[in-house]
Amino acid sequence: MNEFDWIRSIAPKSHHRSSVIQGIGDDAAVFRPRCGWDMVTAVDSFSEGVHFTRETMPLDAIGYKLLAANVSDLAAMGAVPLYYLVSAAIPAEGWELSELDPVYAGMKRLGDACSMDLIGGDTISTGNGLVLTVTVIGRVEQDCSLLRSSAKPGDVLFLTGPVGLAAAGLNRLLTHGRSVWGDDPDIQAHQYPVPHVAYGRLFAESGLRVAVNDVSDGIAHEAEEIAEASGAAVTIIREQLPETGLNAERAELENWMLRGGEDFVLIGTASRADFRHLQETCCLQKLPLYAIGYVEAGEAHVFMERNGKRERLTGGGYSHF
């Protein structure tokens, strides 16, 4: 099967979204936006050896997780996911075109769950190591996108789920490889993270001022981004971080929770009154929402409070260089 036949084989035969005017099969894709909505777009790449190895990730999980990371960015803006495009740079050795089928199937599984359509892509050859790039496009009601710059002193800092599980799973996968693949929550959290689209939509639809980031790089870093974009100080209260059920040394557990990343839950802030309202609305949909700290006037730093004592946290975040 050559490249052109393979592209035909992965091109969807029908679309979830009637707004797709032209999908795969022309020079570019065409879709019809809905009046009164803004479009939201993001791009993320995964490279073999850096984001995954064949020991840490089943083939379908590679595709699933890359799309999940992108959809999580849409969720963090409050957007409805709509479409995605995939570019694959495939090494001359070590990968068969047919091995990409499960990778694309993993993307399709999440895409279908979100009623997203694959509308474009590119496949090229490269020297060494698979590089996959996904672009996602979604929509959000005009002026309702959840910007990280909108936090204000007095806000509650919240999380939409526990953090640290994905890092704990990666830690076990790097040590034990495929032998630990399976249903354990930390392994699932690393391989098949669930983007929190429902939360994002609920926040955007509320029309309230909600500052949101997705937790791709660890909450210390994400909180720092909110602090810097909003020009305020953010404090995380250690005792209020939701339990993960993980069994580990205190320091290691805390490192995973604060700097682990790739949990793809949302971290955000809202005024005290709005937070109570959001928590009740979330509760009705069986979506827990955890208050984990607060925002106050001051330099754009992040602090951690533990046993009533406060120290400054430096964000970190994974730098590729």
Add this chain to the structure above:
Amino acid sequence: MNEFDWIRSIAPKSHHRSSVIQGIGDDAAVFRPRCGWDMVTAVDSFSEGVHFTRETMPLDAIGYKLLAANVSDLAAMGAVPLYYLVSAAIPAEGWELSELDPVYAGMKRLGDACSMDLIGGDTISTGNGLVLTVTVIGRVEQDCSLLRSSAKPGDVLFLTGPVGLAAAGLNRLLTHGRSVWGDDPDIQAHQYPVPHVAYGRLFAESGLRVAVNDVSDGIAHEAEEIAEASGAAVTIIREQLPETGLNAERAELENWMLRGGEDFVLIGTASRADFRHLQETCCLQKLPLYAIGYVEAGEAHVFMERNGKRERLTGGGYSHF
């Protein structure tokens, strides 16, 4: 400079398009579509050693040309280019982050010329060889996109410019490397191709039925795509192909013209009457339009007519695998 600082350094400080609500600096970008228009999007990747080497391409040309290849896809749909996103997978060895500055500057040069805004991206590390992926987004009047499936028997086949120059340039670059860098038309055609946005807009604004492909893979292949998508036979008349001014053996020249690719002109079809109208309109804007063949009922094959004799052409097109 770490990754986060570098991203800040390349993020635009202002935008050409007032429709950009949120550019680089949040989880995703937000833009406001215009009612009554469709959105058009495409993605293309370049990888080192396959699409370019440091001998064939100056750093700024790498960025310029990748964006040009994408913009050419928008042009082939009749779209106005608006935004682009860039993902860079940077090898641990052989590339400094600072060397990406000219690459991004090359993109910015074309982006500025098209009033396009860089609104998102990702930078990751990879094992070996730079891989760059660009996603472009544009808009076209509703139901006016130029689909390759709309050719009909009786149509004129046309080109918006000569083909073969880019392949001739590549041929010299592969043999002589940097010593032939400069202003020669074939070298410029390979390194700094000009996407034919003005033609695409003129065709889309005409409201006429115009089938269009951009010439990324050689006209034999592009004509085959039109033939297959439209279910008709397409004939290229050898004597009507526009002159390139190239000096080469007949067989070599013809190979470059038919299969060379990367010229990024547009190939298309329109009814005889519409073609005359389009040619006049193009002429007023000093944009030459060349009739190079015809469409007729029959199997979806491509033929070449030379001295009144006709033979079947097989498309080819560069398959990466």
